Amino acid sequence: MIELKNVCFTYHEESTLKNVSFHIGKGEFVALIGSNGAGKSTLTKLMNGLLKPSSGTVTVMGMDTKKTKSSVLARHIGFLFQNPDRQICKNTVAEEIRFGLEQVLQDKTLIEQRVNSIIEQFGFDPSANPFQLSRGERQQLALASVIAAEPEILVLDEPTTGLDYGECTKIMSFIQQLNNQGITVIMVCHDMEIVLDFAGRILVLSEGRLIADGDTRDIFRQEETLKQASVLPPQIAQLALRLESGFEKVFTAEEMAVALAEKTRPQFFSREGRDSHERFSGLCAG
Ligand SMILES: Nc1ncnc2c1ncn2[C@@H]1O[C@H](COP(=O)(O)OP(=O)(O)O)[C@@H](O)[C@H]1O
Numbered sequence: 001m002i003e004l005k006n007v008c009f010t011y012h013e014e015s016t017l018k019n020v021s022f023h024i025g026k027g028e029f030v031a032l033i034g035s036n037g038a039g040k041s042t043l044t045k046l047m048n049g050l051l052k053p054s055s056g057t058v059t060v061m062g063m064d065t066k067k068t069k070s071s072v073l074a075r076h077i078g079f080l081f082q083n084p085d086r087q088i089c090k091n092t093v094a095e096e097i098r099f100g101l102e103q104v105l106q107d108k109t110l111i112e113q114r115v116n117s118i119i120e121q122f123g124f125d126p127s128a129n130p131f132q133l134s135r136g137e138r139q140q141l142a143l144a145s146v147i148a149a150e151p152e153i154l155v156l157d158e159p160t161t162g163l164d165y166g167e168c169t170k171i172m173s174f175i176q177q178l179n180n181q182g183i184t185v186i187m188v189c190h191d192m193e194i195v196l197d198f199a200g201r202i203l204v205l206s207e208g209r210l211i212a213d214g215d216t217r218d219i220f221r222q223e224e225t226l227k228q229a230s231v232l233p234p235q236i237a238q239l240a241l242r243l244e245s246g247f248e249k250v251f252t253a254e255e256m257a258v259a260l261a262e263k264t265r266p267q268f269f270s271r272e273g274r275d276s277h278e279r280f281s282g283l284c285a286g
Protein backbone atom coordinates (compact mmCIF):
# COMPACT_ATOMS: atom_id res chain seq x y z
CA MET A 1 0.00 0.00 0.00
CA ILE A 2 2.75 2.43 0.97
CA GLU A 3 6.37 2.04 0.06
CA LEU A 4 9.27 4.33 0.87
CA LYS A 5 12.58 3.67 -0.87
CA ASN A 6 15.70 5.48 0.36
CA VAL A 7 13.74 8.59 1.19
CA CYS A 8 15.61 11.73 2.22
CA PHE A 9 13.91 15.00 3.00
CA THR A 10 15.36 18.43 3.72
CA TYR A 11 13.40 21.56 4.67
CA HIS A 12 16.35 23.97 4.52
CA GLU A 13 19.96 22.86 5.03
CA GLU A 14 20.13 19.99 7.46
CA SER A 15 18.29 16.87 6.31
CA THR A 16 15.24 15.96 8.40
CA LEU A 17 14.79 12.43 7.07
CA LYS A 18 17.75 10.27 6.17
CA ASN A 19 17.48 7.29 3.88
CA VAL A 20 14.17 5.93 5.18
CA SER A 21 12.81 2.73 3.59
CA PHE A 22 9.83 0.57 4.55
CA HIS A 23 6.77 -1.09 3.10
CA ILE A 24 3.32 -1.11 4.71
CA GLY A 25 0.78 -3.66 3.51
CA LYS A 26 -3.00 -3.50 3.32
CA GLY A 27 -4.81 -3.75 6.65
CA GLU A 28 -1.76 -3.17 8.83
CA PHE A 29 -1.94 -0.99 11.94
CA VAL A 30 1.44 0.67 12.26
CA ALA A 31 2.60 3.04 15.00
CA LEU A 32 5.28 5.62 14.29
CA ILE A 33 7.19 6.54 17.44
CA GLY A 34 10.17 8.71 18.38
CA SER A 35 11.07 11.83 20.34
CA ASN A 36 9.98 15.37 19.46
CA GLY A 37 11.71 16.57 16.33
CA ALA A 38 12.57 13.03 15.17
CA GLY A 39 10.74 13.65 11.89
CA LYS A 40 7.45 11.79 12.50
CA SER A 41 5.12 14.54 11.24
CA THR A 42 7.39 15.14 8.25
CA LEU A 43 7.21 11.45 7.44
CA THR A 44 3.39 11.44 7.61
CA LYS A 45 3.26 14.40 5.21
CA LEU A 46 5.51 12.54 2.78
CA MET A 47 3.13 9.58 2.90
CA ASN A 48 0.13 11.68 1.89
CA GLY A 49 2.01 13.68 -0.72
CA LEU A 50 1.84 17.07 1.05
CA LEU A 51 5.63 16.93 0.96
CA LYS A 52 7.69 15.32 -1.79
CA PRO A 53 10.97 13.53 -1.07
CA SER A 54 14.23 15.40 -1.77
CA SER A 55 15.53 12.05 -2.99
CA GLY A 56 14.21 8.51 -3.07
CA THR A 57 10.60 7.54 -3.82
CA VAL A 58 7.29 7.37 -1.99
CA THR A 59 4.71 5.12 -3.64
CA VAL A 60 1.12 5.01 -2.43
CA MET A 61 -1.12 2.32 -3.92
CA GLY A 62 1.19 2.15 -6.90
CA MET A 63 1.27 5.94 -7.40
CA ASP A 64 4.55 7.82 -7.15
CA THR A 65 3.71 10.86 -4.96
CA LYS A 66 6.08 13.03 -6.99
CA LYS A 67 4.07 12.36 -10.13
CA THR A 68 0.59 12.36 -8.59
CA LYS A 69 -1.55 15.33 -7.60
CA SER A 70 -2.27 15.66 -3.87
CA SER A 71 -5.99 15.80 -4.70
CA VAL A 72 -5.80 12.36 -6.33
CA LEU A 73 -3.87 10.92 -3.39
CA ALA A 74 -6.43 12.47 -1.02
CA ARG A 75 -9.11 10.15 -2.42
CA HIS A 76 -7.18 7.21 -1.05
CA ILE A 77 -5.43 8.58 2.02
CA GLY A 78 -7.21 10.28 4.89
CA PHE A 79 -4.93 12.50 6.93
CA LEU A 80 -5.45 13.78 10.45
CA PHE A 81 -3.16 16.68 11.34
CA GLN A 82 -1.37 16.86 14.67
CA ASN A 83 -3.57 19.86 15.54
CA PRO A 84 -7.28 19.50 14.58
CA ASP A 85 -7.66 23.28 14.34
CA ARG A 86 -5.44 23.25 11.25
CA GLN A 87 -8.08 21.13 9.61
CA ILE A 88 -11.33 22.80 10.68
CA CYS A 89 -12.49 25.80 8.65
CA LYS A 90 -16.31 25.89 8.52
CA ASN A 91 -18.98 27.32 10.83
CA THR A 92 -21.04 24.24 11.58
CA VAL A 93 -20.26 20.59 12.10
CA ALA A 94 -22.36 19.54 9.10
CA GLU A 95 -20.72 22.13 6.81
CA GLU A 96 -17.29 21.04 7.95
CA ILE A 97 -17.92 17.39 7.09
CA ARG A 98 -19.64 18.32 3.80
CA PHE A 99 -16.70 20.55 2.81
CA GLY A 100 -14.24 17.68 3.24
CA LEU A 101 -16.39 15.36 1.17
CA GLU A 102 -16.80 17.90 -1.63
CA GLN A 103 -13.05 17.80 -2.15
CA VAL A 104 -13.17 14.12 -3.08
CA LEU A 105 -16.73 13.39 -4.28
CA GLN A 106 -19.07 14.95 -6.84
CA ASP A 107 -22.39 13.19 -6.28
CA LYS A 108 -24.43 15.58 -4.06
CA THR A 109 -26.85 12.88 -2.87
CA LEU A 110 -24.00 10.61 -1.87
CA ILE A 111 -22.31 13.51 -0.06
CA GLU A 112 -25.49 14.24 1.97
CA GLN A 113 -25.88 10.55 2.81
CA ARG A 114 -22.30 10.38 4.08
CA VAL A 115 -22.67 13.64 6.07
CA ASN A 116 -25.80 12.35 7.83
CA SER A 117 -24.41 8.91 8.46
CA ILE A 118 -21.14 10.11 10.01
CA ILE A 119 -22.96 12.69 12.17
CA GLU A 120 -25.17 9.91 13.48
CA GLN A 121 -22.22 7.57 14.07
CA PHE A 122 -20.35 10.15 16.14
CA GLY A 123 -23.48 11.57 17.80
CA PHE A 124 -22.69 15.17 16.75
CA ASP A 125 -25.07 18.15 16.79
CA PRO A 126 -24.94 19.08 13.05
CA SER A 127 -25.55 22.80 13.71
CA ALA A 128 -22.91 23.17 16.44
CA ASN A 129 -20.08 25.67 15.86
CA PRO A 130 -16.82 23.68 15.65
CA PHE A 131 -14.89 26.41 17.44
CA GLN A 132 -17.17 26.19 20.46
CA LEU A 133 -16.50 22.48 20.85
CA SER A 134 -13.93 21.11 23.31
CA ARG A 135 -10.52 20.09 22.03
CA GLY A 136 -11.58 16.44 22.20
CA GLU A 137 -14.78 17.12 20.26
CA ARG A 138 -12.86 19.06 17.60
CA GLN A 139 -10.47 16.15 17.29
CA GLN A 140 -13.44 13.83 16.78
CA LEU A 141 -14.89 16.19 14.18
CA ALA A 142 -11.57 16.30 12.30
CA LEU A 143 -11.43 12.50 12.34
CA ALA A 144 -15.09 12.23 11.26
CA SER A 145 -14.42 14.53 8.29
CA VAL A 146 -11.50 12.36 7.27
CA ILE A 147 -13.23 9.00 7.55
CA ALA A 148 -16.45 10.23 5.92
CA ALA A 149 -14.52 10.08 2.63
CA GLU A 150 -13.93 6.36 3.25
CA PRO A 151 -10.20 6.35 2.48
CA GLU A 152 -8.32 3.05 2.15
CA ILE A 153 -5.43 4.42 4.21
CA LEU A 154 -5.60 6.54 7.35
CA VAL A 155 -2.56 8.54 8.45
CA LEU A 156 -3.07 9.97 11.92
CA ASP A 157 -0.64 12.38 13.54
CA GLU A 158 -1.10 12.07 17.31
CA PRO A 159 -4.86 11.46 17.24
CA THR A 160 -5.20 11.21 21.03
CA THR A 161 -2.85 13.90 22.34
CA GLY A 162 -4.68 16.32 24.65
CA LEU A 163 -7.75 14.11 24.99
CA ASP A 164 -9.17 12.75 28.24
CA TYR A 165 -9.54 9.02 28.81
CA GLY A 166 -13.15 8.83 27.57
CA GLU A 167 -12.48 10.85 24.41
CA CYS A 168 -9.37 8.83 23.72
CA THR A 169 -11.25 5.54 24.06
CA LYS A 170 -13.98 6.77 21.71
CA ILE A 171 -11.52 7.90 19.01
CA MET A 172 -9.45 4.73 19.26
CA SER A 173 -12.49 2.48 19.05
CA PHE A 174 -13.50 4.21 15.80
CA ILE A 175 -10.01 3.75 14.41
CA GLN A 176 -9.95 0.12 15.52
CA GLN A 177 -13.30 -0.56 13.82
CA LEU A 178 -11.99 0.91 10.57
CA ASN A 179 -8.84 -1.19 10.79
CA ASN A 180 -10.99 -4.28 11.41
CA GLN A 181 -12.74 -3.46 8.14
CA GLY A 182 -9.40 -3.60 6.33
CA ILE A 183 -8.39 0.08 6.39
CA THR A 184 -4.62 0.51 6.71
CA VAL A 185 -3.71 2.71 9.68
CA ILE A 186 -0.46 4.58 10.30
CA MET A 187 -0.49 6.48 13.56
CA VAL A 188 2.04 8.74 15.24
CA CYS A 189 1.60 8.25 18.97
CA HIS A 190 3.40 9.18 22.18
CA ASP A 191 1.26 6.97 24.40
CA MET A 192 2.91 3.56 24.45
CA GLU A 193 -0.08 1.95 26.21
CA ILE A 194 -2.20 2.89 23.17
CA VAL A 195 0.51 1.65 20.79
CA LEU A 196 0.58 -1.68 22.63
CA ASP A 197 -3.21 -2.02 22.60
CA PHE A 198 -3.73 -1.18 18.94
CA ALA A 199 -0.64 -1.37 16.73
CA GLY A 200 0.71 -4.63 15.35
CA ARG A 201 3.93 -3.07 14.14
CA ILE A 202 6.15 -0.18 15.20
CA LEU A 203 8.46 2.06 13.20
CA VAL A 204 11.01 3.82 15.43
CA LEU A 205 12.41 7.12 14.23
CA SER A 206 15.43 8.82 15.78
CA GLU A 207 16.94 12.02 14.38
CA GLY A 208 15.42 11.37 10.99
CA ARG A 209 16.58 7.77 10.72
CA LEU A 210 14.45 4.65 10.92
CA ILE A 211 16.30 2.76 13.67
CA ALA A 212 13.85 -0.13 14.09
CA ASP A 213 10.87 -1.66 12.35
CA GLY A 214 9.13 -4.70 13.75
CA ASP A 215 6.39 -6.41 15.68
CA THR A 216 5.07 -4.22 18.53
CA ARG A 217 6.04 -6.61 21.31
CA ASP A 218 9.49 -7.31 19.87
CA ILE A 219 10.21 -3.57 19.70
CA PHE A 220 9.02 -3.02 23.28
CA ARG A 221 11.67 -5.46 24.47
CA GLN A 222 14.50 -3.63 22.67
CA GLU A 223 15.64 -1.39 25.51
CA GLU A 224 18.59 0.14 23.66
CA THR A 225 16.50 1.06 20.62
CA LEU A 226 13.82 2.67 22.76
CA LYS A 227 16.43 4.56 24.78
CA GLN A 228 17.95 5.91 21.60
CA ALA A 229 14.51 7.15 20.56
CA SER A 230 13.80 8.54 24.08
CA VAL A 231 10.74 6.31 24.42
CA LEU A 232 9.73 4.32 27.49
CA PRO A 233 7.87 1.05 26.92
CA PRO A 234 4.47 0.59 28.63
CA GLN A 235 4.81 0.46 32.44
CA ILE A 236 4.03 -3.23 32.89
CA ALA A 237 6.44 -4.12 30.08
CA GLN A 238 9.15 -2.05 31.83
CA LEU A 239 8.54 -3.96 35.03
CA ALA A 240 8.57 -7.30 33.18
CA LEU A 241 11.97 -6.42 31.66
CA ARG A 242 13.37 -6.02 35.19
CA LEU A 243 12.07 -9.40 36.36
CA GLU A 244 13.64 -12.83 36.08
CA SER A 245 12.73 -15.38 33.44
CA GLY A 246 9.10 -16.26 32.96
CA PHE A 247 8.07 -12.66 32.26
CA GLU A 248 9.33 -12.36 28.67
CA LYS A 249 5.82 -12.33 27.25
CA VAL A 250 4.34 -9.93 29.78
CA PHE A 251 3.20 -6.54 28.48
CA THR A 252 -0.19 -5.87 30.09
CA ALA A 253 -1.63 -5.97 33.62
CA GLU A 254 -3.67 -9.08 32.74
CA GLU A 255 -0.59 -10.90 31.45
CA MET A 256 1.33 -9.89 34.58
CA ALA A 257 -1.45 -11.34 36.76
CA VAL A 258 -1.28 -14.64 34.87
CA ALA A 259 2.54 -14.78 34.99
CA LEU A 260 2.58 -14.04 38.72
CA ALA A 261 -0.06 -16.69 39.40
CA GLU A 262 2.09 -19.14 37.45
CA LYS A 263 5.19 -18.24 39.50
CA THR A 264 3.43 -18.56 42.85
CA ARG A 265 1.66 -21.84 42.16
CA PRO A 266 2.06 -24.42 45.01
CA GLN A 267 5.50 -26.02 45.40
CA PHE A 268 3.91 -29.27 44.26
CA PHE A 269 4.45 -28.12 40.70
CA SER A 270 8.07 -27.06 41.18
CA ARG A 271 11.01 -29.39 40.53
CA GLU A 272 11.55 -30.03 44.29
CA GLY A 273 7.83 -30.40 44.81
CA ARG A 274 7.61 -32.95 42.04
CA ASP A 275 10.59 -34.88 43.40
CA SER A 276 9.12 -35.09 46.88
CA HIS A 277 5.78 -36.03 45.40
CA GLU A 278 7.45 -38.88 43.51
CA ARG A 279 9.27 -40.00 46.69
CA PHE A 280 6.02 -39.80 48.60
CA SER A 281 4.21 -41.88 45.94
CA GLY A 282 7.09 -44.35 45.97
CA LEU A 283 6.84 -44.75 49.74
CA CYS A 284 3.11 -45.35 49.51
CA ALA A 285 3.57 -47.91 46.75
CA GLY A 286 6.32 -49.64 48.76
N1 LIG B 1 7.99 23.56 8.03
C1 LIG B 1 9.21 23.35 8.53
N2 LIG B 1 10.27 24.10 8.14
C2 LIG B 1 11.50 23.88 8.61
N3 LIG B 1 11.81 22.90 9.47
C3 LIG B 1 10.82 22.12 9.92
C4 LIG B 1 9.46 22.29 9.46
N4 LIG B 1 8.68 21.35 10.05
C5 LIG B 1 9.51 20.64 10.84
N5 LIG B 1 10.78 21.08 10.76
C6 LIG B 1 11.96 20.52 11.46
O1 LIG B 1 12.09 19.16 11.08
C7 LIG B 1 12.44 18.36 12.20
C8 LIG B 1 11.40 17.26 12.34
O2 LIG B 1 10.14 17.82 12.68
P1 LIG B 1 8.81 16.98 12.77
O3 LIG B 1 8.66 16.17 11.54
O4 LIG B 1 7.71 17.92 13.12
O5 LIG B 1 9.15 16.01 14.01
P2 LIG B 1 8.18 15.23 15.02
O6 LIG B 1 6.81 15.20 14.43
O7 LIG B 1 8.82 13.90 15.16
O8 LIG B 1 8.21 15.99 16.30
C9 LIG B 1 12.51 19.29 13.39
O9 LIG B 1 13.86 19.62 13.58
C10 LIG B 1 11.72 20.49 12.96
O10 LIG B 1 12.19 21.65 13.57
Ligand SMILES: [Mg+2]
Binds near residue numbers: 040041042082157
Ligand atom coordinates in the same frame (compact mmCIF):
# COMPACT_ATOMS: atom_id res chain seq x y z
MG1 LIG C 1 4.93 15.85 15.11
